[in-house]
Amino acid sequence: MSTTTPVLPGVTSEKLPGTAAGRVRKRLNTRAATVVSIIIAVLWTIPTFGLFVSSLRPEQDIKTTGWWTFFSSPAFTLENYNDVLFGRSASSGQLANYFVNSVVITIPSVLFPIAFAAMAAYALSWIKFRGRDWIYVGIFALQIVPLQMALVPLLSFFSRGVTLAGITLMPAWNLDDEQKFIQVWFAHTCFALPFAVFLLHNFVSQLPGELMEAARVDGASHAKIFRTIVLPLITPALASLTIFQFLWVWNDLLVALIFAGGGDETAPLTVRLAELAGTRGNEWQRLTSGAFVAIVIPLLVFLSLQRYFVRGLLTGSVKG
Amino acid sequence: MAVFPRPRQALVIASVVGLAISAAACGGDDSGSGNGDSADCAAFDKYDGNDGKKVSIYASIRDTEADLLEQSWEQFTECTGIDIDYEGSGEFEAQLQVRVDGGNAPDIAFIPQPGLLATFAKAGKLKAAPADTKSSAEANYPADWLKYSTVDGKFYGAPLGSNVKSFVWYSPKQFQEKGYTVPKTWAELISLSDKIAGTKEKPWCAGIESGDATGWPATDWLEDLMLRTAGPEVYDQWVTHGIPFNDPKVATALNQAGEILKNPKYVNGGFGDVKSISTTSFQEAGLPILENKCSLHRQASFYANQWPEGTKVAEDGDVFAFYFPAIDPSKGEPVLAAGEFTVAFADRPEVQAVQNYLATPDYANSRAKLGNWVSGSRGADINNFANPIDKLSVQILQDQSKVLRFDGSDLMPSAVGAGTLWRAMVDWINGRDTATTLTTVQNSWK
Missing domain, CATH: 1.10.3720.10 (MetI-like)
Structure with a gap:
């Protein structure tokens, strides 16, 4: 049996403008849709970002204030990572x-x-x-x-x-x-x-x-x-x-x-x-x-x- | 449309890497065996004959405290050759039930809830404690305390660690600067609170948020005040449902707690109003003391671990605790405490040897020397407890004039003590009245 990849009808995926997928794609390509998706992406990333900022703050800061205070009073340490990875x-x-x-x-x-x-x-x-x-x-x-x-x-x-x-x-x-x-x-x-x-x-x-x-x-x-x-x-x-x-x-x-x-x-x-x-x-x-x-x-x-x-x-x- | 150009190669690489890593993980197994000849080991002669045997222990103690625990029996394992396989888990209570049901019970467990202990005992899963454990427990612990690990007349295990819950944390520095004195009676405590409140500062800080266990710190308030307003006999009836949960005596105790917890002039220093208690995590609740935003925080001896590194916990240090005063000291000074019990699911000789050893004052001393631990054992030498707060706790536990009672919510059925009561306390803090709160709990206790 030959091992050339068979061409399947339907698997080839040229997007025709008339299909449903094509219409959806067109609508999602507008500027408003892009702005909305960026906003959603930012909102969804905030908790992870906060976690990341928090992981770089000193213990006392983490325990008493929220991560957003990092920007008004920045204090940076790798102590937590040191603790977790190579603890005594x-x-x-x-x-x-x-x-x-x-x-x-x-x-x-x-x-x-x-x-x-x-x-x-x-x-x-x-x-x-x-x-x-x-x-x-x-x-x-x-x-x-x-x-x-x-x-x-x-x-x-x-x-x-x-x-x-x-x-x-x-x-x-x-x-x-x-x-x-x-x-x-x-x-x-x-x-x-x-x-x-x-x-x-x-x-x-x-x-x-x-x-x-x-x-x-x-x-x-x-x-x-x-x-x-x-x-x-x-x-x-x-x-x-x-x-x-x-x-x-x-x-x-x-x-x-x-x-x-x-x-x-x-x-x-x-x-x-x-x-x-x-x-x-x-x-x-x-x-x-x-x-x-x-x-x-x-x-x-x-x-x-x-x-x-x-x-x-x-x-x-x-x-x- | 080949997506992986060389799928076979990718597979081979993945499995080779996996194998190499697993081989690395298997290396480095230590094989400690007994050498019962050295002089240090003379004390462990009576546990001999179990060389090479393995005993598994499961408990909720983890992290640093687990390290200390493993160090504390190091000499025992070296001398006897018994290999103790310790495992600590935050999901201990739920997991223990699953493991026991699944036929995979640990040999020994340290159970901190007498209610859970009784459940296993009644189901016939636990083995009665060996005679040596029983005799050393009876010699070193008050009979009141041993009742908590006795079910239907059978004694199941000796206490291990303990903690004292009747403590109020304060800052000795701040007290000295402002000229406050440590109150010895309830009246003095209230007048001190009023005095601090007069300076426009909130005297108390509190927090009962604790993940899915939110509410438990407030149950300690209720229990402490039950002991103080109604006395230990009524307390015993209360925790065994001898009196209804909405009995007027319980209402009195809860109202007394409310005098502090629900008094807007008193709480919640550093956090906000009364309702902020239910959203403040118990780990952080006392920290405003360090910033002079609050002066008093009622929490157990183990709160010593919550202070940030570098905080001096001592009578002349940054923070310390005093005994939560009795309302009428002439009626005796009640102490609310908690702790673990060493129970066994197997009765092989090596398991009993470990159980016997853990019940002795020798073990209590060995663990005490490593620090950060409290034992109620009267055979433990107070000088081995270096940490001032541990020392104070041990003094209180060993003091025979004090009336000792176990944390009530751990004695109640867990659906109540670790369920409806927690939630009821949160509602109570959030503004529900005492009578309705207690009736809700009463209705849930079948």
Whole structure:
């Protein structure tokens, strides 16, 4: 089979002036719309900006006055960052350690569900087998189950195993220290799958059937079709899903608290951030700088992938 | 339309980086093992025989205080070879419930709410304390205090740390400059407040904002005044719902608190009017004392940690605290206090060894020497508490003439003590009258 990229009708996206998208685009290009969008952007950035200014102020200032007073009486210090990143004791910082934990938790927790979901989406769209639609409806319905409801049963699944009528179907996992990463990966993958399958299924099922038929006629197996035709075509969707899942896992506190625990072997940044303020919140001036350290990576990921992010969203909606 | 020019390469790079980082994270594991031979370890001989065993502890103590905690049992772990895996979390109360339900309970937990302790005990999750823990607790703590970790006649754990809530913070410097004296009775406290109010300054500052726990500092006011107006016996009935929440005695106490908290001449120094109390965070509430914008702030001993670095907390320093005076000292001086209890969800020998050790005065002294801690243990040597406010707190806790009671809102069912009561106090500060406030709480206590 040749590997030239097939030209798909409908995927080519010249914007015709007569289409709905074209009209919207025209209207959004006026000066008034630009001013409004700039105002909205500024308003939305103010809290983050305030947080940033606050993170550079001395402790006493943070605790007694608002960040806007920085402009009338500027006082600048990097003490908070120093405290958070290279603190003297185990308590006030060493975020670096937790940073690594966050990365170790996030990368597999993003790759696993997306890999599984892409394969499941292909199978549910293009492999014909009995009950396919019911399985899809079941997965779709699983999105309704709130994550919080599954926490205790899943934790019990790990720590007690599964027994049915006295017969042990699965022994307890007995994971310790660093092994607890497995629990977190498992949990995040489970919680992400229903939505990921749903999203990718919508995408994969919209691919033209002629493509698949042509490939089958050429003698390609499902694996081959999946790798050489489907994957390249759904890359924008994969990229936007990656960003969603990445941000969700990176910012997650609840799942990490329960499945990773708070020890420094496995706890991610969010868990550490929550403790940074001290037992009675007396060191909360550290939170501002801690928060900024924690958003560096998501910011980088978002900025470098936002092209795909927007394209993924658009293709998902317009392509139809 | 290939968006990733070389997707496979990107994948490989991502996974290699991930692996390298995780490998780095796994390195550097220390393997401390017991060396019970050195002379320093003689004191720990009775805990021997558990070398290499692991005990997990879960509590709400975190950050700097957690570091000190881990240091305090360092010698014990080195000598006995027991590996203590400590974990502190701000979501302790909720997480503990999840972990216990999920079959993943810690070996030991430090529970600061006797109400929560009783819940676990009644559900059969807790193990009764070993005999040694019980005997050393009985030797070192007042019987009143041990009742809080006794459920249906079974003793579950010894107290660990404590804090004294009946304190009023002030600035010794300011008092000296202006010629104020530390009040010894309620009448003196009020006349001092009037005197300060006469100088056009607000004498009191207060704040009850505390995230999703907003309102709790006001419950301490109510409890302190219940103890002072109605006495400890009525207080005990009140926290166990022996008298209704809207009993006239409770109303008297709350009105007495209102004499200060809802008096526009008295509050809220440095912040604004009475209503500003509900929006001022408890961490910041006392700070105007440093700027001479307010003179008195009622808060527990642990408020010592809230002062900015460089503030001298001592009787002759920038700030210090005096005992929140009794209304009628001849009837005894009540003290409102709180603290954690060491309870166990497992009864393996190494867990019991840790439990036994934490109950001893030896441990209390070891922790006290590191500073920033208060223990109610009578076996603790007062000279080990270097910090003046800790020393004063320990003196008060060890003083057998004082009547000691646990923070009432921690004893009530959490739906009330950590729920409706908090919200009711916020409404009360914001202008609701005493009778309606108390009736709301009464109606929520089923």
